[in-house]
Amino acid sequence: xxxxxxxxxxxxxxxxxxxxxxxxxxxxxxxxxxxxxxxNESIIETTSDSDVAELPVIAVTYSVIxxxxxxxxxxxxxVKVVVPDGQDPHEFQPSAKDxxxxxxxxxxxxxxxxFEEGLEEVLESITxxxxxxxxxxxxxxxxxxxxxxxxxxDHGDKHVxxxxxLWLSPATMLEMLPALTSALSEAxxxxxxxxxxxxxxxxxxxxxEVELIINNLxxxxxxxxxxxxxxxxxxxxxxxxxxxxxxxxxxxxxTAGELADLKKLIQQYKVPAIFTGLGTSQDVxxxxxxxxxxxxVTLSTxxxxxxxxxxxxxxxMVNQIAEALG
Amino acid sequence: xxxxxxxDNEFLRLALxxxxxxxxxxxxxxxxxxxxxxxxVGDALAHGVLPGIATALIFGVSGIIGAAFGSxxxxxxxxxxxxRFRLSGDTAxxxxxxxxxxxxxxxxxxxxxxxxxxxxxxxxxxxxxTSRDLISQVCALVIVIAIAIIxxxxxxxxxxDEGLASSSGFSVRxxxxxxxTMIAVTVVASFQTVGTLLVLxxxxxxxxxxxxxxxxISTMMIVAAVVGSFSTYVGLLVSYHFDLAAGASxxxxxxxxxxxxxxxxxxxxxxxxxxxxxHEHQHSHSGAHIR
Numbered sequence: 001x002x003x004x005x006x007x008x009x010x011x012x013x014x015x016x017x018x019x020x021x022x023x024x025x026x027x028x029x030x031x032x033x034x035x036x037x038x039x040n041e042s043i044i045e046t047t048s049d050s051d052v053a054e055l056p057v058i059a060v061t062y063s064v065i066x067x068x069x070x071x072x073x074x075x076x077x078x079v080k081v082v083v084p085d086g087q088d089p090h091e092f093q094p095s096a097k098d099x100x101x102x103x104x105x106x107x108x109x110x111x112x113x114x115f116e117e118g119l120e121e122v123l124e125s126i127t128x129x130x131x132x133x134x135x136x137x138x139x140x141x142x143x144x145x146x147x148x149x150x151x152x153x154d155h156g157d158k159h160v161x162x163x164x165x166l167w168l169s170p171a172t173m174l175e176m177l178p179a180l181t182s183a184l185s186e187a188x189x190x191x192x193x194x195x196x197x198x199x200x201x202x203x204x205x206x207x208x209e210v211e212l213i214i215n216n217l218x219x220x221x222x223x224x225x226x227x228x229x230x231x232x233x234x235x236x237x238x239x240x241x242x243x244x245x246x247x248x249x250x251x252x253x254x255t256a257g258e259l260a261d262l263k264k265l266i267q268q269y270k271v272p273a274i275f276t277g278l279g280t281s282q283d284v285x286x287x288x289x290x291x292x293x294x295x296x297v298t299l300s301t302x303x304x305x306x307x308x309x310x311x312x313x314x315x316x317m318v319n320q321i322a323e324a325l326g
Numbered sequence: 327x328x329x330x331x332x333x334d335n336e337f338l339r340l341a342l343x344x345x346x347x348x349x350x351x352x353x354x355x356x357x358x359x360x361x362x363x364x365x366x367v368g369d370a371l372a373h374g375v376l377p378g379i380a381t382a383l384i385f386g387v388s389g390i391i392g393a394a395f396g397s398x399x400x401x402x403x404x405x406x407x408x409x410r411f412r413l414s415g416d417t418a419x420x421x422x423x424x425x426x427x428x429x430x431x432x433x434x435x436x437x438x439x440x441x442x443x444x445x446x447x448x449x450x451x452x453x454x455x456t457s458r459d460l461i462s463q464v465c466a467l468v469i470v471i472a473i474a475i476i477x478x479x480x481x482x483x484x485x486x487d488e489g490l491a492s493s494s495g496f497s498v499r500x501x502x503x504x505x506x507t508m509i510a511v512t513v514v515a516s517f518q519t520v521g522t523l524l525v526l527x528x529x530x531x532x533x534x535x536x537x538x539x540x541x542x543i544s545t546m547m548i549v550a551a552v553v554g555s556f557s558t559y560v561g562l563l564v565s566y567h568f569d570l571a572a573g574a575s576x577x578x579x580x581x582x583x584x585x586x587x588x589x590x591x592x593x594x595x596x597x598x599x600x601x602x603x604x605h606e607h608q609h610s611h612s613g614a615h616i617r
Contacts, residue, residue: 093435254453256565256572260335281446283454284337291336 056188059105061116061123062089063304064167064313065136069109071199071309072181076190080105082119085303088278090250093118102126107187109180112137115164117251134183139176140166143230163248168301169231170207170314174200206311210318211236217325221271223262225280226250228301241265244288250279259288266292273324275299297324331566337453341562344455344519345576347463348528349554354470355512356533357546358505361485366416367404367506368529370423371513372522374400376430379447379517384433389447390462393517397510400426401503450521452562452572459518466515473508477501482543520573527577528554535584538591553583 055078060066066081073079080101083092089111094102099122102108110116110123112135126133143163166172181196214220220238222229226245233240242262245252266274266288273295276285282298289296299320300313307313332338359368378396379389400422407418434447474481480501483491492498509529516525536549561576 087435253449253571255569256331256335256338256341256453256562257567257569259337259453260331260566263335263337281451281454283451283456285454287337287340287454287456 056106057101057104058107058109058184058187059102060109061111061119062302064302064310065109065111067304067310067313068167068173068199069180069184071202072184072192072195073188073190074195076192077106077184077188083116083303085305087303088250089116089302090279091118092116094122098122103131106132107183108133109183110135111164111166113142113162113164113166117249132187134180136166136176136180137162137164139179140172141175142166143234163227163230165228165248165301166231167310168229168314168317169235170203170210170311171235172231173310174203174207177203202311206314210314213318213322214238217322220321220325221269222321223266223271223274224299224301225276225278225285226252228277229275239269241269241271244274244276244280244284254281254284259284263288263292266294273297275321275324278302295324297321328563331563337455338562338566340455340457340460341452341572342558343460344463345452345558345562346555347460347467348516348519348525349532349558350551351463351467351470351512351516352525352528353532353536353547353550353554354467354474355508356529357536357543357550358474358481358485359509359529360533360537361543361546362505364505364509365526365530366419368509368513369526370404370419370426371397371400371506371510372517372526373423373430374426375514375517375522376447377426377433379522380430380433389518390514393514394510396426397514401506401510405503446521447517448521448523449571450517450519450524450573452519452576455519463515463519466511469511470508473504473511477504478543481505485543520576524573524577527580528557531577531580531584532557535580535587538584538587554580557583 055076058069058073058077058079060069060079060081062083063081063085066079070079082094082098082102083089102119102122103126108123108126108131110119110133114120115137116123123133143166166176177196177200181192185192214236220233220236221241222233222238223241224243227240227243227248229238229240232238242265244254244259244262246258246262265271271294274285274289275297276282277299278301282296285296297320299317300307301317304310304313307316332342359365375393375396378392378394378399380392382389382392382395403422404415404418407413407421408415411418413421430447480491480494480496483494483496484498484501484505488498491501512529513522513525516528520528532550532554533546535553536546540546540549557580558576561579562572564570564575564579565572
């Protein structure tokens with residue numbers, strides 16, 4: 001290699017970018033050709049196209065809640081999901097078009113617990129101008145947990161310190177369903193009680209199915225990417241041991257100290273798998289898993305990831321958890 | 327307290343190894359960056375690789391290959407714009423810098439395949455360093471050292487004065503581009519460990535500290551290597567004990583060391599001038615006395 005560079009140095013008249021090229025290719029050849037963190041997956045569009053211009057537009061911030069709204073309104077409204085399937089809702093930055101859709105929607109459905117950080121200002125301006133917005137977080141029992149795992153106290157502000165990952169428990173979705181149904185009925189000017197009854201039944205079945213799967217596991221100790229499985233764990237009798245990024249949001253970063261603490265906890269509880277996903281460094285998870293001799297399993301928790309509907313999305317996740325822990 | 331974290335945790339040992347390798351590579355390349363005033367180019371290269379990395383991740387190839395292509399486009403673009411359109415190097419670099427950065431943001435924010443968030447490319451994944459990463463980092467170190475040894479005379483002359491280099495019979499353009507290549511190799515290899523944003527800190531802070539103390543280029547590099555490696559160790563300990571982000575801790579340590587070193591040399595200088603003043607004063611005083 002030194003010979004190559006040496007000869008390049010002496011070729012003064014030749015295009016000197018050749019030297020750059022040679023060195024970079026040598027470097028590139030040192031690294032393996034494929035990267036395991038990246039996947040090429042085709043993602044099914046969840047938003048229906050706007051051929052149906054007459055229908056009222058319901059803007060939903062992310063795909064999981066978007067599907068629940070779709071199941072309720074059927075073809076009575078045009079449901080538009082702002083954060084595309086596959087993007088991190090914690091960090092997504094809207095385009096001008098996205099903001100236009102949200103501003104002109106008959107109803108905006110959002111998480112309400114400071115989940116969509118990139119959409120914060122858009123949603124705030126809708127609230128301030130008295131726009132029609134449904135915040136799921138206002139219609140559920142909000143989980144408030146501080147770093148150490150102790151139950152924290154409410155700081156007066158209903159948005160502070162609440163865990164926004166409410167959709168990962170079907171029981172929580174059942175809790176807010178009546179309120180969502182009436183908000184959607186109002187926005188679409190339609191009676192949605194039949195759809196609500198059907199969806200309630202489906203979610204109740206899902207709830208039981210999940211409970212059965214988890215109960216069959218025996219011990220259910222969870223280690224996740226960021227602190228995202230709280231509602232799920234609380235509802236179905238799992239214990240969250242820790243997270244690579246011990247935070248409700250993916251915008252934080254892992255630190256050496258927290259990783260070392262997590263390592264001890266994983267050993268102490270003999271957790272067989274680490275669940276990672278969006279916003280968590282796959283490399284960090286893989287490294288930790290190989291050091292401890294456990295599995296690192298990628299879990300889709302923040303978007304449908306091609307699942308046909310909410311029920312399928314939850315079942316896929318629960319089955320992955322059960323398989324990894326069983 | 328100072329050793330146990332590394333004994334107990336393999337991920338910290340790998341992070342330390344990766345960080346020290348980055349520090350050594352950056353010590354060699356960074357010394358020339360500091361001496362020749364190429365910090366802006368370094369910054370531009372570090373960000374110019376972004377669209378390359380993003381595109382590579384979308385197509386499922388190694389980010390390092392994408393980064394290599396990104397830096398090639400960046401270098402070619404800078405030399406094209408500055409030569410064809412008679413714009414200053416700064417303007418050309420700035421143009422491509424923001425253009426490539428914006429392109430990178432656009433690719434990552436609108437792709438339907440999740441490529442990971444931008445902040446992870448910017449700040450790196452030091453705590454997820456694998457032995458595979460260490461191999462490419464070693465390759466980069468070897469390439470950078472080889473370039474520095476082969477072209478040490480023209481590089482030295484270039485760092486002093488371009489005219490001196492060309493009158494000694496060296497092509498300024500060739501060796502300037504070779505130097506940029508060396509910086510590009512450093513940036514491309516280091517982005518996985520400390521991230522594209524923080525690689526600049528490792529490139530400049532230890533080398534600047536070296537430039538404070540040393541006159542010879544080799545001594546500067548040695549000081550820079552020691553400062554960079556020590557910063558990696560201290561930064562990781564800080565991240566461990568105080569729960570702070572690892573990459574940022576390391577770079578902040580390196581910048582802090584520079585600040586302390588700069589203050590120290592200033593104080594020494596002041597004391598020396600004072601002493602010599604006093605000495606002169608005494609001398610003249612005693613002279614008067616004799617008379």
